[in-house]
Amino acid sequence: MTGRIGWAGLPAQVRAGIEGILGDAVVAAASQPGGFSPGSADRVRLASGRTAFVKAVSADVNTTSAALHRREAGIAAALPDGLPVPAFLGSYDDGTWVALAFTDVDGRHPAEPWVDAELQHVLDTLDRMGRVSLQGSPALPRCEDSLRGAFQGWEKLRKRPLDGLDPWASDSLDTLAGLAQRGLAAVAGTSLVHGDLRTDNILLTGDGAVLVDWPWACTGAPWVDALGVLVNVTSLDPAANPELPLVHHPVFAGVPAGDVDGVLAGYAGYFMDMSRRPEPPGIPALRAFQRKQAEALIAWLRQRLPHTDALTGT
Template sequence: MPPTSPPYPGSAGRPDWSALPARLRGALADRLGAPVVAARTAPAGFTRGFAAVLTTADGGRAFVKAATAGQPQLVTWYAREAAILDRLPPGLPVPRLRWTLDEADWYALCLDAVDGRPPRLPWVPAELSAALTGYADLAAALAGPPAGLVALDLPHLADLAREDILWWGEVHAGREPLPALPARVRHRLPELVALESRLPGYAAAAAGLIHGDLRPDNVLIDADGRAWFCDWTWLCRGPAWFDLVTLLLGGYADGLDADAIFTGHPVAAGAPPDALDVTLAALAGYFLTTAAAAPATASAQLPAHQRWSGEQALGWLARRQGWT
């Protein structure tokens, strides 16, 4: 049986503050305006980049991410996130970008530190409600993309699906190995291919922007119970109900009535009747097929996360389809 909670806490393999080059630490302290006296490394996430809340001698706090030139993919991701954060509409529950820095062959970005923590899993009702309400407001704000974000030439989920998300067709054609599947779904490849193949068409009809990686560990709940949304590297054009599925996937195994929550959420209004099934099929194929191909920039826990997510998506879909 798969675990009933995703492997989020402690999933990252990040360097500590003391492991950063002295020149970089000095440059960061200079930009922060005071010496760094404490650093709390972020335990979650699936990259090996530096990420920590830094506290300075004058009582200031900031969240800093950094990657070395030896991690070029991470540098690109962090630079993309900085560009996106700089252009998001003001007033959203998103940590504010303060500045970026190139020093000692490292690239760093500094954000406001949110005084919060990831939501507890299984979901606590109040925290789930905060995340769902916050995402409804966020999606509404991004339904009409601001000009600054449009200028970034962001990718479209429809294209990302064709290029990287849809894998059941490759498996069915024999171009990819069949991942380990429960007996009840081993003969369902034709149905899985048919379902996932609808995602590009559904996504192409969307004009708004979505987070693109809305897992529970990319949400923080602050002291007032408000949800904040972090890690904006994968912003893209697409339907907001896709984000909603990935958010709910983290709590599905814990008995969450995810079907009813999805159907009743504002971003699902007007979605195709089978949008949830199409998304679950696509996610199941993506996660299960790519679990064995984690990039060098990823933490050692990424394959377990991919397998867990794929199993949850496939189990949720199988229940909805009545596959026994």
């Protein structure tokens, strides 16, 4: 999704710091595509034959990306055992460059557009992850706190209208803003939530799905990540039917339809509001991606709301 620098493009002191973490010299590196970080993302082979995954970014290119790497380092070091995540090997931070090292995962990203079997595979993994106890683990932010500002997107659009907004959404601003507030309450819970699941943050292996890139981790409802995956499904393929997993997969069992509508509305307003902002440094494709996400969510909500009194929960 964005251009990447490779291992060879990292400053010598950063490469040396990473090799110190890995305890061996890197003899080969293969840059990995996908994602929005303007930094590196490499599968590396060491002199001993071992492999690892390394990513690094400079605050001089994008301060937010460096801050996210620092946040992820703290989260990755604290995640409990038994989760579908790569093991964290350590981090390098010289104040400008931040690098993280993980065990290498022998897997591949889901197909784009999604295929049913792989979607089922990922939803099964998320259903199991939602049952992992976080008792005794370091505190993570609560999803409702992390998303409080993001889910005010429709209120911002109401105060500062956007040219070209879908007419249905423009006529439904009050309803969508109210739904988003319901969505904020709906995401509350005690399960581990990744918070940013798309194909590029998921690896499929012979043993199940592995989830990578954890800077947005929080505690919330056990179905939040699964709904995020369905958002990715419909944004990649407008002809997809994300309603089928909502009805049939156990990860969504017992979730009120109005709660689903509320979270969808919250994310739609966030993506639409963000899409009109200037491109962040080093990430030229982000705003177009956010606009595409917003438009897919609005189309999905238009289908759902005539059949759901989402504000009353029926």
